[in-house]
Amino acid sequence: MAFTATAISFPDPRQASIDGACSESKLPSPNQDHLPSEPSFEQPQQQQPSPKFKSSAMLSRWSRARSIRSGRMLDRLAQNDKLMEPDLGSPQALSPGCASPVSNRYAWFGRSRSDVSEATAAKQIYMVSDGTGWTAEHSVKAALGQFDHSLVDRKCPVNTHLFSGIDDGDKLMEVIKQAAKEDAMLVYTLADPSMVESAKQACSLWEIPSADVLGPITEAVASHLGVTPSGLPRGARGRHVPLTEEYFKRIEAVEFTIKQDDGALPQNLRKADIVLAGVSRTGKTPLSIYLAQKGYKVANVPIVMGVGLPKTLFEVDPEKVFGMTINPVVLQTIRRVRARNLGFGVEAGSNYFDMDYVREELDFAGKVFAQNPIWPVIEVTGKAIEETAAVVLRLYHDRKQKCSMPRISKRY
Amino acid sequence: MAFTATAISFPDPRQASIDGACSESKLPSPNQDHLPSEPSFEQPQQQQPSPKFKSSAMLSRWSRARSIRSGRMLDRLAQNDKLMEPDLGSPQALSPGCASPVSNRYAWFGRSRSDVSEATAAKQIYMVSDGTGWTAEHSVKAALGQFDHSLVDRKCPVNTHLFSGIDDGDKLMEVIKQAAKEDAMLVYTLADPSMVESAKQACSLWEIPSADVLGPITEAVASHLGVTPSGLPRGARGRHVPLTEEYFKRIEAVEFTIKQDDGALPQNLRKADIVLAGVSRTGKTPLSIYLAQKGYKVANVPIVMGVGLPKTLFEVDPEKVFGMTINPVVLQTIRRVRARNLGFGVEAGSNYFDMDYVREELDFAGKVFAQNPIWPVIEVTGKAIEETAAVVLRLYHDRKQKCSMPRISKRY
Numbered sequence: 001m002a003f004t005a006t007a008i009s010f011p012d013p014r015q016a017s018i019d020g021a022c023s024e025s026k027l028p029s030p031n032q033d034h035l036p037s038e039p040s041f042e043q044p045q046q047q048q049p050s051p052k053f054k055s056s057a058m059l060s061r062w063s064r065a066r067s068i069r070s071g072r073m074l075d076r077l078a079q080n081d082k083l084m085e086p087d088l089g090s091p092q093a094l095s096p097g098c099a100s101p102v103s104n105r106y107a108w109f110g111r112s113r114s115d116v117s118e119a120t121a122a123k124q125i126y127m128v129s130d131g132t133g134w135t136a137e138h139s140v141k142a143a144l145g146q147f148d149h150s151l152v153d154r155k156c157p158v159n160t161h162l163f164s165g166i167d168d169g170d171k172l173m174e175v176i177k178q179a180a181k182e183d184a185m186l187v188y189t190l191a192d193p194s195m196v197e198s199a200k201q202a203c204s205l206w207e208i209p210s211a212d213v214l215g216p217i218t219e220a221v222a223s224h225l226g227v228t229p230s231g232l233p234r235g236a237r238g239r240h241v242p243l244t245e246e247y248f249k250r251i252e253a254v255e256f257t258i259k260q261d262d263g264a265l266p267q268n269l270r271k272a273d274i275v276l277a278g279v280s281r282t283g284k285t286p287l288s289i290y291l292a293q294k295g296y297k298v299a300n301v302p303i304v305m306g307v308g309l310p311k312t313l314f315e316v317d318p319e320k321v322f323g324m325t326i327n328p329v330v331l332q333t334i335r336r337v338r339a340r341n342l343g344f345g346v347e348a349g350s351n352y353f354d355m356d357y358v359r360e361e362l363d364f365a366g367k368v369f370a371q372n373p374i375w376p377v378i379e380v381t382g383k384a385i386e387e388t389a390a391v392v393l394r395l396y397h398d399r400k401q402k403c404s405m406p407r408i409s410k411r412y
Numbered sequence: 413m414a415f416t417a418t419a420i421s422f423p424d425p426r427q428a429s430i431d432g433a434c435s436e437s438k439l440p441s442p443n444q445d446h447l448p449s450e451p452s453f454e455q456p457q458q459q460q461p462s463p464k465f466k467s468s469a470m471l472s473r474w475s476r477a478r479s480i481r482s483g484r485m486l487d488r489l490a491q492n493d494k495l496m497e498p499d500l501g502s503p504q505a506l507s508p509g510c511a512s513p514v515s516n517r518y519a520w521f522g523r524s525r526s527d528v529s530e531a532t533a534a535k536q537i538y539m540v541s542d543g544t545g546w547t548a549e550h551s552v553k554a555a556l557g558q559f560d561h562s563l564v565d566r567k568c569p570v571n572t573h574l575f576s577g578i579d580d581g582d583k584l585m586e587v588i589k590q591a592a593k594e595d596a597m598l599v600y601t602l603a604d605p606s607m608v609e610s611a612k613q614a615c616s617l618w619e620i621p622s623a624d625v626l627g628p629i630t631e632a633v634a635s636h637l638g639v640t641p642s643g644l645p646r647g648a649r650g651r652h653v654p655l656t657e658e659y660f661k662r663i664e665a666v667e668f669t670i671k672q673d674d675g676a677l678p679q680n681l682r683k684a685d686i687v688l689a690g691v692s693r694t695g696k697t698p699l700s701i702y703l704a705q706k707g708y709k710v711a712n713v714p715i716v717m718g719v720g721l722p723k724t725l726f727e728v729d730p731e732k733v734f735g736m737t738i739n740p741v742v743l744q745t746i747r748r749v750r751a752r753n754l755g756f757g758v759e760a761g762s763n764y765f766d767m768d769y770v771r772e773e774l775d776f777a778g779k780v781f782a783q784n785p786i787w788p789v790i791e792v793t794g795k796a797i798e799e800t801a802a803v804v805l806r807l808y809h810d811r812k813q814k815c816s817m818p819r820i821s822k823r824y
Contacts, residue, residue, distance in 0.1 A: 122823075123636060123637050125633070125636070131554075131557075131799075131802070132798050132799055132801070132802035133802060133820075134550070134554075134798055134802065135550060135551060135554040138546070138547060138550045138551075139547060139550075139551065139625070139626070139629050140629065140633070142543075142546075142547040142601065142626060142629075143626060143629045143630045143633045144633065144824050145543075145646060145651075146603060146626075146630050146633075146634075146641035146642050146643070146644075147633065147634075147637060147639050147641060147642070148642060148651060149642055150637070150639045151824050155639075156637050156638075156639055157823060157824065158637065158823070158824040159821055159822065159823050159824075160821065160822045160824065161819040161820070161821045162819060162820040162821075162822075163817075163818075163819050164802045164805075164806055164820075165802065165803070165806055174817065175817070178817055185632060185633070185636040187629060187632070189554065191558060209632055209635060209636050210632065211628055211629045211632040211633075212628075213551070213625075213629060214551070214554060214555060214558075216623055216624075216628065217551050217552065217554075217555045217599060217623045217625060218555045218558050220597060220599070220621055220622065220623040221537070221552070221555045221556065221558075221559065221597070221623075222558075222559075223621060224535060224537070224597040224621050225535050225559060225562070225568050225570065226568075227559050227562045227567075227568055229558035229559060230558050230559070230560060230561055231558070232558075234557060234796070234798075234799050234802075235795065235799050235802075235803075239557075239560060240793075240794030240795075241794055241795060241796045241799075243742070243745060243746065243749075248749055248753070250698070251695070251697070251698050252753060254697060254698045254701050255697055255698075258670050258673055258697065258701070261670055283663070285663075285666060285667055285670065286662070286663050286666045286667075286705075289666050289670070289701055289704070289705065290705065292701070293698075293701065293702065293705070330655070333655060334655065337655075337660055341660070341664060381652075382652030382653055383647065383652075383653060384646070384653045386544050386546055386646075387543075387544055387646050387647050387653075389544070390543070390544035390545060390546065390576045390577065390646075390647075391577070391647075393576075394576055394577055405575075405586065405587070405590055406575075407573040407574060407575050408545075408573070408574040408576075409571060409572065409573045409574075410571070410572050410574075411534075411569060411570070411571050412556050412563050412569065412570040412571075412572065
């Protein structure tokens, strides 16, 4: 049973009226299943994507950011008014059932603007891709990192929904329709230009805020290389991953790293590209695996008070060894959770997360690091694995290159 | 020794003339170190970013793609002429040393346009980030996937260079200057608006093709959430990763998966979210690790002809078991490389990569799969790990949700 994507054949909504599918003027109202009695509105203004909506995207990002930055939480609908309807003053634009571009979106739901603003606080982000969807997911996650301050305290919870392998126009329309129903925004990575065009038109027509993640960068790269993009999503016929050196190197790195985990096979430390040393729960294992996925062979060596370190640790090139340290209070918390997950309680009599012990063990590790001053010591407190990985790799490549402008270079 | 990023204080180039740093009119010519004798050109036209350059970015992406798509390899400079100088007809615009926006870039290098187009074929892509840089790297990799056809046959090799943790304006300018020297394009993910502004201005002034990966999506999300982005890059003070359930779940998944690798501890299959079964070298281990990083506990079970499978494999919920299969010729190639890497040659007498054996073992696996029709069988031939992961997770969530529009949902 093969799961490769089928060839894409998506009728352009502007031409498809011949066979009756997806003609723009026939695009179904997203809530037609839910609210069949909703009065259908006239659509003369929707025959073309709203120029007002388009122009809003061109407003200076940072002048807007600055105005938001002044500190107030903006009501999204109020902002939409400002962005999409700078000249909005007429009350009829707000009247329910009116065919104005702004009110249509809410008219579908048979509720007024105030109803909408009082609706559930969680915001929905739809991510749709004709490939794996990982680029969309990664980018949304990075963007959401800019809103940590509001997500953490749950003022503004966000749900993301990833739809991958959406490789024909019908499936795409179904997802976008659902996005409209759920009042979601849409983030898309679509390789096929006709799919992009359809997504744009549907989002414009249904007034779904959207962002094209792959398009602008692909366009810029195409222009830089002077080469046409293939327009084929990952997994499409004709896009097979070749068995390159890179492919084997990465798999080998992952397998090596798994075998070396937690101080196993210290005789192999020489073969590692990177060696991590630190006390238990400084994140050596997930960091090792993250780096391995990027093609580095990683070995990690636990530092345990009272347990001798392998001799080979001090024999390998010290420039590839990295110490890891962490705030003792945070470490205690992490160890307590770890012990609970393993089924050990306080009564187990272990000093594993005893504060004095935690501090002593960190001091012990600190002395080992002090005796090996070439090892950089990475402070991991409050860092995601990805961040620590970035620090390690920056230092690793700086040392290898010994040049004025360190970088991580790759050849494609 | 802590490696946390320091607070960002970057002088706005337009205001910095007071302290002499980075004033736009004083932006150093990128090659001033290399070519001090290069006649300095008047810069009256550079006081503001070139409107021509800006407008080119608004040209319809797909009308351009279509024209490129016709099949010819475009000479990038010819394309630049078209995009940036639609009315370019005057010979003086091509004269060396002229201050026109297009010719400046090449004037720095003291070479003519024809020299440039005859230069080394490898194209450079600079990626710069005030955080980890992984979003830029991921996006560039995805975009380059659209040019597989030209990269594979080396018609157009590409080198990427990642500069992470670029957290002040001076470092940023140094990288962009170097990008200009190397005739590179610039892809950036910068959280700080003043850094973005500087990057834009420098790229515009020095005519470096560029793409802002994080900005547009952050802007769209900000508008959707009605919340101000923090403007803080990853690793900045004040952006600490909290010890959430998600954090512990992911680490636990990675540790579980490592312990279960290659059929170890079959008694734990019940605890796995996903179980992968397949013959040696179908990519079970790297796939397991990839999925584990996403928070799934994965166990993998090798199918070896003549070796009994663990009883627990048939006792667990069959909806979480996935079979993996592959084209025998491709498998033979992968096994041959594997054997070589392990130091075994043909003389070792193993039938590990013998074609008859490979086929028989795949047939044997096929029979196991046929006896367990609920297990989906994933064809991994020519698929990257990320692609197979997308297929597995799509099926996994489809089965769990049993809804009409399957998706992978997360809460932030």
